[in-house]
Amino acid sequence: MGTGRKVRIMIAKPGLDGHDRGARVIARALRDAGFEVIYTGLHQSPEQIVAAAIQEDVDGVGLSNLSGAHLYLFSRVVELLKKEGVDDVVVFGGGIISDEDIPPLKGAGIKEIFTPGALLEDIIQWVKENIRPRS
Amino acid sequence: MFGVEKVEAIKKRRERWESEVLQESLETLPETHDTFTTISGLEVKRLYTPENIKDLDYERDLGFPGQYPFTRGIHPTMYRARIWTMRMFSGLGTAEDTNRRFKYLLEHGETGLSTAFHFPTLMGYCSDDPMARGEVGKCGVAIDTLKDMEILFDGIPMDRITTSMTINPPAAVLLAMYIVTAEKQGVSKKDIGGTIQNDMLKEFIAQKTFMLPPEPSLRIIVDTVEYCTKEVPKWNTISISGYHIREAGSTAVQELAFTLADGLTYVQACVDRGMDVDEFAPRLSFFFNAHIDFFEEIAKYRAARRIWARFMRERFKAKNSRSWMLRFHTQTAGCSLTAQQPYNNIIRTAYEALAAVMGGTQSLHTNSLDEVLALPTEEAATIALRTQQILAEETGVINTIDPLAGSYLVEALTEKMEQETMGYIDKIEAMGGMIAAIEKGYPQMEIADAAYRFQRDIEKTSRSLVGVNKYVTDHPPVEILKIDPEVERRQMARLQQVRQKRKGKKLKERLEQLHHAAEGKENLMPYIIECVREYATIQEICDVFRDVFGRYRDPGLF
Incomplete structure (x- = not known):
């Protein structure tokens, strides 16, 4: 992970969805893999997530949604980050997301989407390769 | 169950078998694992014999169906007189959409309704609140006012069909809507039957739809119990739920222990309000998961009935036998389904449903093959319903009551479940009860640890998941249900x-x-x-x- 500080990742649960098993397992797996991890807890609005990401000075934000609201919520987080002038925080996501929703999410600026059955090792590897400490 | 001498003779015989027969077999063909465990990590022995249940007392620990301690089932005839209620959890889009799905399922032989609400309703928000953006009708039906409820039950006879509603923080509100909707159909609240989940403790622990802090949440729950006891006598006031605890990643023992500990908290709170235990306890019901580990699940249900009966009689001094009975609904495990090769989910669900029936469930939801991808299509929901109908009407498993009783394995596992569950309950009570334990984060972290361990086991492939870490092939996508943006x-x-x-x-x-x-x-x-x-x-x-x-x-x- 380079010579600088540890990569800081925020795992976030946007919207009203309460399914947090995946988010918490991934938060723990990333922490055990050596990243600094912040977990927002449930029921965060996109505005709250963006404010927290800026305040915590994170390098990446992992969004989790299993209620079907991902198209709006994930895209909104990226949009608000841009509005705040933040364009170097990598946003990725996961949840119950159908194959056909992946292209529009990527088009909106979500760099990667992990779907049910994704392995922790693959997610960790992806984060290592794609997220660097912001200068 | 067996005399001391008999057990001693069996022990000697077993030891001889081990040295004379088993040893040789292991040398020529070793076993595939050093230890065999249930999906929850309980060790399962190679062989069970009367030695493993030597302390079991038939009359004390098993008894007869419909009698204390109900290990063998709560009804004297079980499925020979009445099949479990086939209750498919459904909710999508608007009230009209879900009303159509309800009627479709009833036409296809479903025998009770079960409502899934979208997240804004579950959390006490309207569909036009900013927090509801993107969620409307996605994960269940949108109910904002009585008007939606009237549409949801339009043309459905509320005096004849019972309805379960998976609703927690605003459970009292949805119950009120149901009562008033029935009234408008000309049905008195004395005649409606159904269930509100109304179990906030497991929300803090696992399902995570919460609104108020624990104490006021409990107050409103006790209000609903008190009200229904007088005014809505056929209503199941709380569905004390382990399902979500398991889905959040717990073991079978944790599911059982935390659920029963929640139940004890509710009973105590109602007693503290001044209610007589025999007035309200018969209307408490339970809701468990049916996960993929067949015998462990059956043992869990049997142990659940026995433990609850003992608490109700011994601790709360209930006198009515209906207060001792643990009645329960079962749902097959959503978390056991895989997105890969989704047709395999039909098979998983069928085995899980069989376990629920072997365990004596009162009602059952079978998951659809596509529920790991989206809300179920009509076709997928029909296959899931047919799975129950085949079980009930073709397999013959309903012919006798509690068919696995007396199995050395199942009885030993039932005892093990009971012991380990009591260990957790004692620990929670030593912390000052479930609310105190929740405030410490204890059950939440126990579950998080178990969930993490499980995922790691899958990835180390020490646990097989067909289509995910074994026999992996590409599968063409199945058709999934889309909620119209309209x-x-x-x-x-x-x-x-x-x-x-x-x-x-x-x-x-x-x-x-x-x-x-x-x-x-x-x-x-x-x-x-x-x-x-x-x-x-x-x-x-x-x-x-x-x-x-x-x-x-x-x-x-x-």
Whole structure:
């Protein structure tokens, strides 16, 4: 992970969805893999997530949604980050997301989407390769 | 069950078998694992014999169906007289969409309704609140006011069909809507039957739809129990749920232990309110998961009945045998399904359903093959329903009661479940009870640890998951259900219309009366019903609660 500080990742649960098993397992797996991890807890609005990401000075934000609201919520987080002038925080996501929703999410600026059955090792590897400490 | 001498003779015989037969076999063909465990990590021995159940006392520990301690089932005839209720959890889009699905399932042989609400309803928000953006009708049906409820049950005879509603923080509000909708159909609240989940403790622990802090949450639950005991006598007031605890990643023992500990908390809270245990306990029901580990699940249900019966009789001194009975609904495990090769999910669900039936469930939801991808299509839901019908009508498993009783394995596992569950319950009680344990984050972290361990085991492939870490092939995508984006617009338009047609002054009075009652100690149910009657939105009512009691926020433990 380079010579600088540890990569800081925020795992976030946007919207009203309460399914947090995946988010918490991934938060723990990333922490055990050596990243600094912040977990927002449930029921965060996109505005709250963006404010927290800026305040915590994170390098990446992992969004989790299993209620079907991902198209709006994930895209909104990226949009608000841009509005705040933040364009170097990598946003990725996961949840119950159908194959056909992946292209529009990527088009909106979500760099990667992990779907049910994704392995922790693959997610960790992806984060290592794609997220660097912001200068 | 066997005399001391007999057990001693069996032991000698076993030891001889081990040295003379087993040893040789292991040398020529070693076993595939050093230890064999259930999916929850309980060790399972190579062989069970009477030695493993030598302390089991038939009359004390098993008894007869329909009698204390109900290990063998709560009815004297079980499925020979009446098949379990086939109750498919459904909810999608608007009330019209879900009403259509309800009628479709009833036409295809479903025998009870079960409602899935979308997240805004579950959390006490209206469809047009900013927090509801993107969620409307996605994960269940959108219910904002009584108007939606009237549409949801249009043409469904509420005096004949029972309805289960998976609803927690605003359970009292949805119950009020159900009561008033029935009234409008000409059905008295004395005659309606069904269930509200109304189990907030497991929300803090696992399902995570919460609104108020634990204490006021408990107060409203006790209000509903007290009200229904007098006014809605056929209603199941709380569905004390392990399902979500398991889905969040717990072991079978944790599911059972935390659920029963929650149940004990509710019973105590009602007793503390001054209610007689035999008045309300017969209307408490339970809800468990049916996971993929067949024998472990059967043992769990049998142990559940026995432990609950003992607590109710011994601790709470209940005298009515119906208070001792643990009645339960089962849902097959959503978390056991895989997105890869989704047709395999039909098979998983069938085995899980079989375990629930072997364990004596009163009602059953079978998951659809596509539920790991989206809400089920009509076709997938039909296959899931047919799975139950084949089980009930073709396999012959209903012919006898508690068919696995007396199995050395199942009886030994049932005892093991009971012991380990009691260990957890004692620990929670030593912490000062379930609310104190939740405040410490204890059950939440126990589950998080188990979930993490399980995922790691899958990835080390020490646990097989067909289609995920074994026998991996590409599978063409299955057709999945899409919620029409128009749903959100239509729902908001209806909500606007309802708001415009209401009598503003009367509604305001009703909400103020509710506010006042919430600040005091009165039972809130009659006040909620009056608000609902005036077409108060779910959010207007829940805002009163949030104002008076404050909000609970997720501590974000991981």
